[in-house]
Amino acid sequence: xxxxxxxxxxxxxxxxxxxxxxxxxxxxxxxxxxxxxxxxxxxxxxxxxxxxxxxxxxxxxxxxxxxxxxxxxxxxxxxxxxxxxxxxxxxxxxxxxxxxxxxxxxxxxxxxxxxxxxxxxxxxxxxxxxxxxxxxxxxxxxxxxxxxxxxxxxxxxxxxxxxxxxxxxxxxxxxxxxxxxxxxxxxxxxxxxxxxxxxxxxxxxxxxxxxxxxxxxxxxxxxxxxxxxxxxxxxxxxxxxxxxxxxxxxxxxxxxxxxxxxxxxxxxxxxxxxxxxxxxxxxxxxxxxxxxxxxxxxxxxxxxxxxxxxxxxxxxxxxxxxxxxxxxxxxxxxxxxxxxxxxxxxxxxxxxxxxxxxxxxxxxxxxxxxxxxxxxxxxxxxxxxxxxxxxxxxxxxxxxxxxxxxxxxxxxxxxxxxxxxxxxxxxxxxxxxxxxxxxxxxxxxxxxxxxxxxxxxxxxxxxxxxxxxxxxxxxxxxxxxxxxxxxxxxxxxxxxxxxxxxxxxxxxxxxxxx
Numbered sequence: 001x002x003x004x005x006x007x008x009x010x011x012x013x014x015x016x017x018x019x020x021x022x023x024x025x026x027x028x029x030x031x032x033x034x035x036x037x038x039x040x041x042x043x044x045x046x047x048x049x050x051x052x053x054x055x056x057x058x059x060x061x062x063x064x065x066x067x068x069x070x071x072x073x074x075x076x077x078x079x080x081x082x083x084x085x086x087x088x089x090x091x092x093x094x095x096x097x098x099x100x101x102x103x104x105x106x107x108x109x110x111x112x113x114x115x116x117x118x119x120x121x122x123x124x125x126x127x128x129x130x131x132x133x134x135x136x137x138x139x140x141x142x143x144x145x146x147x148x149x150x151x152x153x154x155x156x157x158x159x160x161x162x163x164x165x166x167x168x169x170x171x172x173x174x175x176x177x178x179x180x181x182x183x184x185x186x187x188x189x190x191x192x193x194x195x196x197x198x199x200x201x202x203x204x205x206x207x208x209x210x211x212x213x214x215x216x217x218x219x220x221x222x223x224x225x226x227x228x229x230x231x232x233x234x235x236x237x238x239x240x241x242x243x244x245x246x247x248x249x250x251x252x253x254x255x256x257x258x259x260x261x262x263x264x265x266x267x268x269x270x271x272x273x274x275x276x277x278x279x280x281x282x283x284x285x286x287x288x289x290x291x292x293x294x295x296x297x298x299x300x301x302x303x304x305x306x307x308x309x310x311x312x313x314x315x316x317x318x319x320x321x322x323x324x325x326x327x328x329x330x331x332x333x334x335x336x337x338x339x340x341x342x343x344x345x346x347x348x349x350x351x352x353x354x355x356x357x358x359x360x361x362x363x364x365x366x367x368x369x370x371x372x373x374x375x376x377x378x379x380x381x382x383x384x385x386x387x388x389x390x391x392x393x394x395x396x397x398x399x400x401x402x403x404x405x406x407x408x409x410x411x412x413x414x415x416x417x418x419x420x421x422x423x424x425x426x427x428x429x430x431x432x433x434x435x436x437x438x439x440x441x442x443x444x445x446x447x448x449x450x451x452x453x454x455x456x457x458x459x460x461x462x463x464x465x466x467x468x469x470x471x472x473x474x475x476x477x478x479x480x481x482x483x484x485x486x487x488x489x490x491x492x493x494x495x496x497x498x499x500x501x502x503x504x505x506x507x508x509x510x511x512x513x514x
Contacts, residue, residue, distance in 0.1 A: 232278055254321050296318075300313060364381075379398070464499060468504065
């Protein structure tokens with residue numbers, strides 16, 4: 001009985017103690033909560049005070065910023081107002097100036113209108129006076145105004161034409177004097193620097209025989225040997241009464257040379273029959289072909305020209321057997337190359353082009369028996385065919401006889417050098433028939449112009465003198481006539497060097513005293 005009570009008493013005591021402890025703990029919690037609440041209130045007060053202070057600071061800053069902005073706006077407004085006032089003053093001043101100018105313009109227009117009226121009145125009065133004066137002049141002169149104007153225009157035209165002809169004559173005289181002086185210097189320098197030997201050559205077409213007995217062996221039985229030789233060489237053999245000689249006749253100088261070499265070998269060997277003839281002619285062709293190559297190479301070296309195609313060199317060597325008026329064409333080509341180079345040096349042209357074109361200018365003559373056309377154009381085609389790169393060289397070769405329109409000074413240089421080489425004394429021979437034909441052609445050209453009475457070619461065709469009809473050609477007209485004749489001679493005739501045209505006009509006044 002005592003144990004349960006004791007246990008119950010213990011439990012009750014524990015419960016009372018726990019309740020007391022709970023009460024104490026709750027009071028402590030409430031105390032702590034009260035302390036925390038007080039601290040929170042203090043913190044809130046502090047934050048509120050700080051916010052109030054910041055609010056006052058921001059308010060003061062905003063007030064200061066607003067005041068500053070207001071001040072700046074007022075200053076800008078005053079400045080804009082001043083600018084507007086200044087612009088208004090300038091506009092007002094411009095308006096006043098414009099008004100003054102308008103007034104001045106109106107005054108000027110009014111004065112101009114008044115002057116125009118005065119001018120119109122003066123013009124009308126002048127026209128009246130002019131009409132009266134014109135009528136008076138017509139009565140005095142006995143001609144109308146149109147007739148007088150025509151006479152005046154004719155007199156003015158004649159005077160102007162006379163002055164123009166006089167000026168043209170002065171300019172031509174000055175240009176001619178200067179040009180001739182310069183040309184003489186250039187040509188003289190070129191000729192002095194090239195003193196080549198001038199020998200009139202011709203192709204040998206006669207083969208000498210050891211005896212007349214050889215003629216029969218050349219003819220052969222029933223003429224078979226001579227026919228075989230003519231067929232193999234393309235050259236005619238003329239065996240006549242000339243002692244110890246056989247004449248070779250043919251238009252191709254190379255074939256003629258092959259025939260000469262072959263016949264000389266046959267005569268020296270003594271064995272003459274068709275098979276032997278063909279063999280010797282074939283060997284002679286090879287020798288002549290090799291000789292042409294060597295001659296072409298030597299000529300190119302003497303002329304100072306390099307880089308030529310081998311076939312071009314061979315064709316140039318072919319000119320060794322060609323002559324022009326007795327002048328060897330290959331030697332002439334070498335000489336023209338040197339002369340052209342010297343002339344180009346004097347006038348500042350391309351020396352290489354002039355030298356090369358001068359050397360090749362007559363290459364067409366190596367083929368003119370085989371191809372139709374002028375040798376200048378044939379030569380240009382040959383150079384194009386064998387890959388000549390210089391277009392200026394090809395043009396100079398094609399145009400050195402005016403076969404093409406001139407595009408540069410190179411053809412003129414080649415033509416001048418060609419004329420110098422051909423026109424020098426002793427360089428060429430000319431037959432009497434061709435010489436007479438050239439003089440007659442020159443006189444015919446001069447006599448074809450109106451106002452020419454007679455013409456005479458003198459100084460071997462270097463000058464033509466024309467007797468003018470004085471009633472048809474005046475002093476100034478003779479200048480135009482000389483120029484026109486010289487131009488037609490240049491266009492229609494071919495000649496070396498230059499031809500002087502001289503006009504002679506004579507007026508005779510004859511009367512008799514009785």
